[in-house]
Amino acid sequence: MNLNELNELDFSNMGEWPLLAKVVLILFLCGALGFGWYYVVIKDQLLRLDAARAQELELRESFEQKQEKAANLNAYRQQLAEMEESFGTMLRQLPDQTEVAALLVDVSQTGLAAGLEFELFQPAGERMMDFYAELPVRMRVNGQFHDFGRFISGLAALPRIVTIHNVRITAPGKASAGAAGQRLTMEASMKTYRYLEDATKKR
Secondary structure: OOHHHHHOOOOOOHHHOOHHHHHHHHHHHHHHHHHHHHHHHHHHHHHHHHHHHHHHHHHHHHHHHHHHHHHOHHHHHHHHHHHHHHHHHHHHOOOOHHHHHHHHHHHHHHHHHOOOEEEEEEEOOOEEOOOEEEEEEEEEEEEOHHHHHHHHHHHHHOOOOEEEEEEEEEOOOOOOOOOOOOOEEEEEEEEEEEEOHHHHHHO
16 A cells, blocks of 8 residues: 555545555554543553552551561560659669758768768759759868868768769869878759659649
């Protein structure tokens, strides 16, 4: 079939077309139908399939993570119980309002027992934190170097939490700090703590 024969084809009488022309027309119509079917139906379905596969992967990862947590649930519960017990132990080391004054007396007696002479022992105002209050105390004491060590060890042995901050040790005159028999001055900030009952009830 040549170009002239194609020009002579009568679309009103396709039954008389040569076999090759009919085959070409059928192939063209099938291709156009398949192309239209792909863009109208198949393409959208493929996009939904890709989205479903991505969702499947996401759900599988989520399932694996939850399965791992479920497998370790007993260990998590045991760990939580241990943390609650530890928290309770630490909480009992925080004095309540009525014990703070007695604790301050214990601190001063610990210093005196270590051979220190207090120049300054000045509690400041409380600072409220999350579930506890912080009570800072400014101190200035005189004594020998090993006396300071005994004092710090005594504070660590108290049943309540006491921390020491900003320690500064100085010697009078030009003498070297820590010389045998040398009287030294230690300035420091001590902090003790008390728990807030209202805050712990809300937790």
